[in-house]
Amino acid sequence: MPEKLMQPEVWLPDKPEEACGVFGVYSKQADYGASLASYLGLYALQHRGQESAGIVVSDGQQLMTHKGMGLVANVFHKDILDNLQGACAIGHVRYSTTGSSLLANAQPLVARCSKGAMAVAHNGNLVNTEELRLGLENSGSVFQTTTDTEVIINLIARHSQDTLADAVGKAANQLRGSFSLVVMTKDTLIGLRDPSGFRPLCLGRLEQNEAYVIASESCAFSSIGAKFIRDIKPGEMVYMDRHGLQSYQYLSEPVRKAVCIFEYIYFARPDSAIDGLGVHQARKKMGWELAKQFTKAADVVIPVPDTGRSTAIGFAEASGIPFDIGLIKNPYVGRTFIQPTQSMRDLGVRIKLNPVESVLAGKRVVIIDDTIVRGTTSGKIIKMLREAGAKEVHMCVSAPPITHPCYYGIDTSVRKELIASTHEVEEIRQYIGADSLTYLTLAGLARAVEPLSGFCYACFNGDYPVEVPGKVARNKYLFEE
Amino acid sequence: MPEKLMQPEVWLPDKPEEACGVFGVYSKQADYGASLASYLGLYALQHRGQESAGIVVSDGQQLMTHKGMGLVANVFHKDILDNLQGACAIGHVRYSTTGSSLLANAQPLVARCSKGAMAVAHNGNLVNTEELRLGLENSGSVFQTTTDTEVIINLIARHSQDTLADAVGKAANQLRGSFSLVVMTKDTLIGLRDPSGFRPLCLGRLEQNEAYVIASESCAFSSIGAKFIRDIKPGEMVYMDRHGLQSYQYLSEPVRKAVCIFEYIYFARPDSAIDGLGVHQARKKMGWELAKQFTKAADVVIPVPDTGRSTAIGFAEASGIPFDIGLIKNPYVGRTFIQPTQSMRDLGVRIKLNPVESVLAGKRVVIIDDTIVRGTTSGKIIKMLREAGAKEVHMCVSAPPITHPCYYGIDTSVRKELIASTHEVEEIRQYIGADSLTYLTLAGLARAVEPLSGFCYACFNGDYPVEVPGKVARNKYLFEE
Amino acid sequence: MPEKLMQPEVWLPDKPEEACGVFGVYSKQADYGASLASYLGLYALQHRGQESAGIVVSDGQQLMTHKGMGLVANVFHKDILDNLQGACAIGHVRYSTTGSSLLANAQPLVARCSKGAMAVAHNGNLVNTEELRLGLENSGSVFQTTTDTEVIINLIARHSQDTLADAVGKAANQLRGSFSLVVMTKDTLIGLRDPSGFRPLCLGRLEQNEAYVIASESCAFSSIGAKFIRDIKPGEMVYMDRHGLQSYQYLSEPVRKAVCIFEYIYFARPDSAIDGLGVHQARKKMGWELAKQFTKAADVVIPVPDTGRSTAIGFAEASGIPFDIGLIKNPYVGRTFIQPTQSMRDLGVRIKLNPVESVLAGKRVVIIDDTIVRGTTSGKIIKMLREAGAKEVHMCVSAPPITHPCYYGIDTSVRKELIASTHEVEEIRQYIGADSLTYLTLAGLARAVEPLSGFCYACFNGDYPVEVPGKVARNKYLFEE
Amino acid sequence: MPEKLMQPEVWLPDKPEEACGVFGVYSKQADYGASLASYLGLYALQHRGQESAGIVVSDGQQLMTHKGMGLVANVFHKDILDNLQGACAIGHVRYSTTGSSLLANAQPLVARCSKGAMAVAHNGNLVNTEELRLGLENSGSVFQTTTDTEVIINLIARHSQDTLADAVGKAANQLRGSFSLVVMTKDTLIGLRDPSGFRPLCLGRLEQNEAYVIASESCAFSSIGAKFIRDIKPGEMVYMDRHGLQSYQYLSEPVRKAVCIFEYIYFARPDSAIDGLGVHQARKKMGWELAKQFTKAADVVIPVPDTGRSTAIGFAEASGIPFDIGLIKNPYVGRTFIQPTQSMRDLGVRIKLNPVESVLAGKRVVIIDDTIVRGTTSGKIIKMLREAGAKEVHMCVSAPPITHPCYYGIDTSVRKELIASTHEVEEIRQYIGADSLTYLTLAGLARAVEPLSGFCYACFNGDYPVEVPGKVARNKYLFEE
Secondary structure, three states, X not given: OOOOOOOOEEEOOOOOOOOEEEEEEEEOOXXXXXXXXXXXXXXHOHHXXXXXXXXXXXXOOOEEEEEEEOOHHHHOOHHHHHHOOOOEEEEEEEOOOOOOOOHHHOOOEEEEEOOEEEEEEEEEEEOOHHHHHHHHHHOOOOEOXXXXXXXHHHHHHHOOOOOHHHHHHHHHHHOOEEEEEEEEEOOEEEEEEOOOOOOOOEEEEEXXXXXXXXXXXXXXXXXXXXXXXXXXXXXXXXXXXXXXXXXXXXXXXXXXXXXXXXXXXXHOOOOOEEOOEEHHHHHHHHHHHHHHHOOOXXXXXXXXXXXXXXXXXXXXXHHOOXXXXXXXXXXXXXXXXXXXXXXXXXXXXXXXXXXXXXXXOOOEEEEEEOOOOOOHHHHHHHHHHHHOXXXXXXXXXXXXXXXXXXXXXXXXXXXXXXXXXXXXHHHHHHHHOOOEEEEOOHHHHHHHOOOOOOEEOHHHHOOOOXXXXXXXXXXXXXXXX | OOOOOOOOEEEOOOOOOOOEEEEEEEEOOOOOOHHHHHHHHHHHOHHHOOOEEEEEEEXXXXXXXXXXXXXXXXXXXXXXXXXXXXXXXXXXXXXXXXXXXOHHHOOOEEEEEOOEEEEEEEEEEEOOHHHHHHHHHHOOOOEOOOOHHHHHHHHHHHOOOOOHXXXXXXXXXXXXXXXXXXXXXXXXXXXXXXXXXOOOOEEEEEHXXXXXXXXXXXXXXXXXXXXEEEEOOOOEEEEEEOOEEEEEEOOOOOOOOOEEOHHHHHHOOOOOEEOOEEHHHHHHHHHHHHHHHOOOOOOEEEEOXXXXXXXXXXXXXXXXXOEOOOEXXXXXXXXXXXXXXXXXXXXOOOOOEEEOHHHHOOOEEEEEEOOOOOOHHHHHHHHHHHHXXXXXXXXXXXXXXXXXXXXXXXXXXXXXXXXXHHOOHHHHHHHHOOOEEEEOOHHHHHHHOOOOOOEEOHHHHOOOOOOOOHHHHHHHHHHHO | OOOOOOOOEEEOOOOOOOOEEEEEEEEOOOOOOHHHHHHHHHHHOHHHOOOEEEEEEEOOOOEEEEEXXXXXXXXXXXXXXXXXXXXXXXEEEXXXXXXOOOHHHOOOEEXXXXXXXXXXXXXXXXXXXXXXXXXXXHOOOOEOOOOHHHHHHXXXXXXXXXXXXXXXXXXXXXXXXXXXXXXXXXXXXXXXXOOOOOOOOEEEEEHHHOEEEEEOOOHHHHOOOOEEEEEOOOOEEEEEEOOEEEEEEOOOOOOOOOXXXXXXXXXXXXXXXXXXXXXXHHHHHHHHHHHHHOOOOOOEXXXXXXXXXXXXXXXXXXXXXXXXXXXXXOOOOOOOOOOOOHHHHHOOOOOOEEEOHHHHOOOEEEEEEOOOOOOHHHXXXXXXXXXXOOOEEEEEEOOOOOOOOOOOOOOOOOOOOOHHHHOOHHHHHHHHOOOEEEEOOHHHHHHHOOOOOOEEOHHHHOOOOOOOOHHHHHHHXXXXX | OOOOOOOOEEEOOOOOOOOEEEEEEEEOOOOOOHHHHXXXXXXXXXXXXXXXXXXXXXXXXXXXXXXXXXXXXXXXXXXXXXXXXXXXXXXXXXXXXXXXXXXXXXXXXXXXXXOEEEEEEEEEEEOOHHHHHHHHHHOOOOEOOOOXXXXXXXXXXXXXXXXXXXXXXXXXXXXXXXXXXXXXXXXXXXXXXXXXXXXXXXXXXXXXXXXXXXXXXXXXXXXXXXXXXXXXXXXXXXXXXXXXXXXXXXXXXXXXXXXEXXXXXXXXXXXXXXXXXXXXXXXXXXXXXXXHHOOOOOOEEEEOOOOHHHXXXXXXXXXXXXXXXXXXXXOOOOOOOOOOOHHHHHOOOOOOXXXXXXXXXXXXXXXXXXXXXXXXXXXXXXXXXXXXXXXXXXXXXXXXXXXXXXXXXXXXXXXXXXXXXXXXXXXXXXXXXXXXXXXXOHHHHHHHOOOOOOEEOHHHHXXXXXXXXXXXXXXXXXHHO
C-alpha cells in the first residue's frame, strides 16, 4: 500500500457555514474515553451535517485534533480514536454545501491564544461576520479560514485580561445571528446558545462517568448512555471544569426568543426532543392539523420517505385514511451519484424513489411531504405515482409556503428558486400536477408545536427576529435572483 | 495528490459466495450506454450485496471490465463509466461476509477461452463445486479464485466443440445448487436460472433502446426505465443477440421447484415482485397472518426498521392496533462502525436503533421483526423498549423458527448459533425477555405467498430440495459447532 | 480516514511483458522470514521493473499473496509483510510500459491446479505465446490475463500425471523465447533459465538460515546477507525442497547460447556480476574500448548519469582525459512528472538534467552515453552542454548502432523510431549536433565482455538466435512503422 | 474508485521547522503559468525538503492554494495545476523531520489580514519565536500552527497602518535567526533574506515572460529557463509589482554576515552557485584541501554517494589516486523502508549501499564522506568495504568535526549524538574502524570557499553569530542529552 500521506488542502473563497451538529463531553474520570464518546455522539448527529467531521480531545495538558472530509465513519477509524486520549472532548459535523467542501473549514477549530490552546465548534450562522472580521483585521488579526468560528475565536482571544468565562461571554455579546457553541480549553468545557435560541443545544449527564454532555440534539445522549437533563436556554452559557457545572446568563440585553421551526419540520431526528417537545410527536400533530385542513376523499395516505413518515402517520390517525408505503427510498443513493443521461431520464428512471404499484393502483392517494422549495421534485413524484396507477394524487405539505430567505443558517442558496415567493398556491398545484395541494397554515403549524412558542417563522412571513445588516441582505437577494 | 496507484490484492482462502445481485442489458443500438444502465441497475440491487461491485461491457469487439471493493457509488465514478463504452453489459454486486472481502473474488469474472472473451456473474451457491473443480484440475484446468463462477466458466470452456448456447446449457446441467447466471460474450447476452429457481431472475424490455434487460429483481428495471416482461422460469435460459431473444429449456431432467422463501421475508426490496407476487404485498399478508395468530391486547404495533415495516402495516390493518414509529434507525451506521467499549455498552448505548419515548411510554407494544437468529439483538431491542416505558412487549416474527442451515446461498455462517435449533419457543421468549413471542407458522407463511407454491422451506423443516454432498454437509455442521 | 477499500481493477488489452526481476528463497527453518527477505531482494532488483511488485509466500501449507501497482516501497508495508508468514517465497518486479499497467498482469501469478496451489514469476518474453494459448483454449483452458506467465502455468497444469519437476521441464520445452522463471508450490521452489540464457538468473546461499536463494541479479543477495554460489546455467532447472537442492538439464535438444548483451550495457546494476563477469568492470572495459576508438583531443570526459558513469571512468582511465561531473540528474523526477508547456520548453528548461557550468565552460567535452535510440535526447543534451559553454562536444556511445527490434523482452515499442535503422552515423552526428560521434564497435563490445561469449547481438546485426514466428515479426514491424 | 475525500488532519505539538526550499515568480503577462513554473522550480529544489510541498498562485484578484504531504510529484497533478491559474506564485518544499509531518504546518501559509490576502513561505529557523508569539498572544493574536511562518505573518499584520513594504520590513527587523522569505499578496511578490544571510536566496529573470524569479538555489532557474541575475544580499528585500522590481535594505542596524557553510558542504545541489561560488567547484576544492592533508599511500579513491562525489573527484585530481565507483547506492530506498530483522542485519545486509568488489578487492581505499555525525553509518560502510576485500580503508571527511548544535535551521535533533562533541579524532577512528581518519581543517574549509568569507562555523567552533535566547539554548541541550 502506498505510504499514508495526508491529502492536499485547497484554499478557495467560501460561503458562510450552514446547519451543523455540535457535541461536547467533560468527565472527571481521567480514563474516560471522551473521543470515542464524541465519535458515537457525532454518529447520532450525522443527519445534521455530512460534509466533514472533527473531534478535539484534551487529556488535561494538551489538545489533539482529528478532522476530515466526509462522514464520521470515513473520517475516523480505530487507530485515530486510540491516539486521541483524554476525558474531555468536543466534536462537530458540518453540512454539505456545494463549493465549500474545504478541509480548512472543517471544525472544531483549534488555536493557541492568550487563553492557551482553545477549540471551538459552531452550529449556526452570524449575520455580522464581515463587520467583526474587518474590525479585527484593522487591529492586526490574521484569518486563515472563511468561517464564523475563526471570528469567534479571535473575539475571545482579544479579551486577554478577562477570565475565560468572561471572555467567551463578552465575545458572545458581539455576535449577531444564530450560534450554538461548544468551547474547550485543556481543562474546561463550555456550551453556549445564542440569545434567540435559533439552534437547539441540550445538556446531559453520565452519572457513572462523572461526566456532563452537551449536544445539538438529545438523540446524541442515547448513543453514549447519557441521560437528558435539560435544554440550554437561549442566552445561557454552561461552564464545566473540575469544580462542576455552572450556568451564566451572558447576555447584556434581552433579545426576542426565536427558535427555528424547521428543526421540528425536518432538521431534527424524530427521536429527539427540543425544548421539551418530541420531534416525532410534533410532526404527528402537524399531520393532525393537515388532516383537519384536508377536505377530499382518499383511499390511502403515504409519506415521502423518510421525513414525511411521522406526519403521514398523524394524518392517517386523524383522517381515518389508511397509512401505507407507496414509495421505497433507495438508502444507498448518496452524494456522489452519477446522473443518468437525459434520454434515460426521459424514460422515467426511478433511482432514489420507486413506487409500490400494489399500494397505488386505482387509488386516491394522499402524499405527505415536509416542504416544497422549487416544486420540481414534487412534480416528479406525482408523475411517478400516476404512472404507478394512482387515480388521484393529493399533496399535503407540513409547512406553509416558503417565501423568504433565511439568514440564520438554513442553506437558502440551494433553496434559491423558492416557487412560493412568486407563485400562488393554485399555480403551484398546476405546476406539480396534483389534484389538490394543501399547505399547513402558520396557525396550524403553531398549534402543532404547542405549548411552545417563540419561534422564528421568518421564511414564511419575513418577520426577521435579528436584524440583518443591509449589505448581507442585499447580497442575499442578489444571490437569489 | 499522490499518483493514482491501483491498490494491492491479497490472496487468502475463502468461503463460497453468498447472496448477490446480477444484472445484464443487451441493446441493438450501438450507442446505448450499457455501462451506465448497469450502474443504475446495480444501485437498485445494492441491498443484495455491498462487498464488491463490477461491470463488464462489450462494444461488440472486446470486453472491458471495472470491479472494486465496496458500494457501487464507491467503485464507479464518471470517468470509469465513460471508459466503458458499449451497448451490452453485465454487472454484479456481492454480499459482504467476513474474511472473504477479496477483489480477486469480485464479479463478473472475465476470461478468454475457446468461446472467445466471456464474462460471467453468478448469484447463488453450488453444492458440488469441489467435486467439479477436482475433476477439472485432473484434466488440466487452472483456478485463480475460489469462486463458483470460475468453475462455471471452466465448464463452459470445456465444451469447445459446441455452440455457445449448448455449451452453457451443458455446463448448467452439471451444476447442483442455486444459480442465477448472466453470461456475456462480445455479441451475446445469456440469462439463466437454476432448475429449482432458488434465486429470482427476471426479464425486462426497453422498447426505445431495442434492449432486453435481465436482473435479480424487478426494482432494477425501474431505475433504467425498462418495463418488466416476466420472470425467467426455473430451468430456463434466455439467449439474446442481434437476432433477438430466444428461450431454451436447458434442463436434461426435471427438478423440483424450490424458490427461496427468504427472498420474500427479507432479501428482496418491497417494491420488487418475484414470480408475479409483490414483496410488499406478501409481507403485509405475513402481517395479516401474524395478526390472526396474535391473541393479546395491545396499544400500538411498531416495526423493527426497515424490513419489519410492511409486515407491521399488515399486522396493524388486520388487528386494528394502531401502527406507529417506535424505533428510529440511524441510516449512517455502516460496516466500519467502531464499537463502544464494554463499559459504554453496559450503559445501554443506542447507536443503530433509538426508541421514541412518546410512542412507547405506558403502552402495550407489539414489535414486528423478520427473523430471530441468535436472539441477542431481539433481547436488546426489547430491553430498550421497556426502558423507554413500554408496559408490555409482544414480539411477532414474520417467519417460523430457523432450525436448519442453508446450503443454497444464505450465509448461515453468520447465523451459526441458531437459537431455535436448540431451544423451544417458550425458552426463546424468556431469553429475549418478551411478554409473548409469536412465530408465523409455516402454514401461515405459505398462505401469505399464495397463490404461489414450490418454495424451499429447508431452513424451517430440513427438507432440502437439492441433495447436499455429505462432505459439504459435514463441514457445515462442523463449522456451526 | 476513509474505509480501506481495495482499489478497482481494469481489464484492457495488453502488450507482452518486458524486462522484470524475479526472486525466490527457500529455507528449512520454519520461522525464517521469507517475505521480508523477498521484499529486500525485490528492493535490490527494483531497477529491473517499477510498474508492479508482488510476493507469494508459503508456510508449508498454503500460499499467501500480495501484489500491487507501483514501487516495492509503495506496494508493501509492515502489516502486509507481517501477514505473509512462511519460510519459502517468490517475488517479482515488473517493468513499466505505457498502457499495460494492470494489476491483473502483476506477478507472481498464483493458481490452483492438478499440482495443488502454485505460484510462478517470469522474466522474459515468449515468441510462441499465441500459438500455445490457442492450443490450450481449444482443449478447454480459460485465461484471465494476457501474460506469458498464465500460459506457462497452464502448460504445467496439463501434465497432471507427471511429477512437478517433470511437468515444469516438459512445459519449459514447449516455450520459445526468453524466460527466467521461479516456480513455487507449498513445499518446493524451482528456478529455471531458458536454454539460450537470454536473461540472467543466479543461485545464492544463506548458510545460517539453511536457505537457498534465486535472483535475477547477484545484487539481490547482498540485500539479505546471502552468498553468491553460481549462475543458473542456460537450460538448467534447480529444484529445492526439504531434501535439499537438485539440478536438472530439462532440455530435450541443444540450443545456441544467447545471453542478452544489454544486461551488461545498461539493464543490470553495476554491483551485479552475470555469468561471472562484473557489470561495472564490463562497462569500464567498454570505456577502454571506446577510448581506443576515439581519436580527438579533449579536456574532460563526463557521463550521462547514471548509467554512463562506469563507462566514463573507464574511458578517462584509458584516454588520460580527466573524468568530471558535467551533468546533474534530479533524482526526484519520476514517471508522473507534469510536462512544461511548449513555450517553456522553448526556453530550454532543464528538469531531469542540468549542466555544471564550471566544468564545461570553454572545454572540449567527451560525453558518454549507453545508447542512442531516437536521438532526440542526445540532441537536447548536446545543446545543453554547448549553452553551458562547451567548446566542442564529442559523443561516445557504449554500444553499436541499434538497427533491429528485440523479440525477447526488451521493450522496443518505446524504441520504435530506431534512428540507426534508417540513418548513417554521420547523419546521426549531424542530427544530434555533436562534433564527433563514436559508437563502440561490435568487436569492441565483444572484447569488453571477454572471456565470455555466446551473446545475443540481434538488435545490432539482426541475427536472431531463436526463430520468431512470422506473425509476431510482422506485427512488430507493423507496430514500428 | 472511492469518493475523493480530503484526508484528515491531525493537530500535535511540533518542533521548529528545518531546511526548506522557497520559490517565487512574478510575471507581467497575465497568461503566464506561474503555478506550473513553481511546480518545476520546486522539483529542482526537492532535495531541500521532502516532507510537504505547496504552491499559492494569484490571478491578480485572489489567492489559490494547494498543499500536501510528500514529494512535489505526489502533491501535484495536472488537474490541480490547471486550477491554479495566475501569473504570480510562490512555492515551498519542507524538510522531513520525525514527528512533525503535519499538513497544518505545510507552507506557504495563506491568511487574510489588514493587507488583504497574503501568502508567506519561509526557509530558516527563528530563535525568538516563542518570545514573539507570547507578545502577540497577549495582545489578542490567535495561532493555528506551530510554525515560525505564522508568527511572521502576524507580525506583518500588526503593522496595519504601514505600506506592505514597510510592514514586511518592520516585521523582519523583529526576527532573530535565519530566514529567507517569499511573501505574496494578490499583486505583489517580495523576497527577503535575513541580515546574516544564513540561507541562500537568489534572483532570476525570464525576459520573454517579463518575469522575475526568486529561489533558494539557482538550479531552480534552469528548470524554467530563467537566467540567474544575482544573489539577494543579506538584509535585502526585493519588491516586485507591476511597476517593476525595487530593492530595499530593510535593516535598522548592521549585523554580522554568517552564511551557513553546510549549504556548500552538503545541502545545495552541485549545479547551484551561492553568492557567486559554484557548489560543485567548492566541493572539488574541499577535495583538493583534503588531499593536501592526506599523507598515506592508496590505490583508489571512492565517494560515499551521492554527496561525496564532487569532493572525491577533487581529491583524486589533487592526489593522483584514481577515482572509481566502489559503492552503489540503491536510488529506490526511501523514507518508508521496512527494516530487516536484527538477525538479518547481523548477516550484513546491504540495502542502501552495496560494494563493487572488483574495485575494492586487495586495494588501499580512500573513502570520501561529507560529515560524521554519530559515526555508526561510517562504521558500517568501512566494515562493508573490508568485507568486499579492501586491504586498507582511509576515511576522509569534507568538514571539521561537528561539536556544537545548530539553532538556525539544521535539524540537530537527528544529529543529537554528535560523536565529535565528546570524542577525540583518534577515538572516532577506532570507533568507525578506519585505518586513518582525516577531517578537513577549518582553515582548509575556509580556503575551499575562497574568495568568499563571512560564514557561520558555529557547529564547528561554537561561535554563534546571532545570540540564542537562554531558554532555547537550554532546551536544545536538554534535548540533546
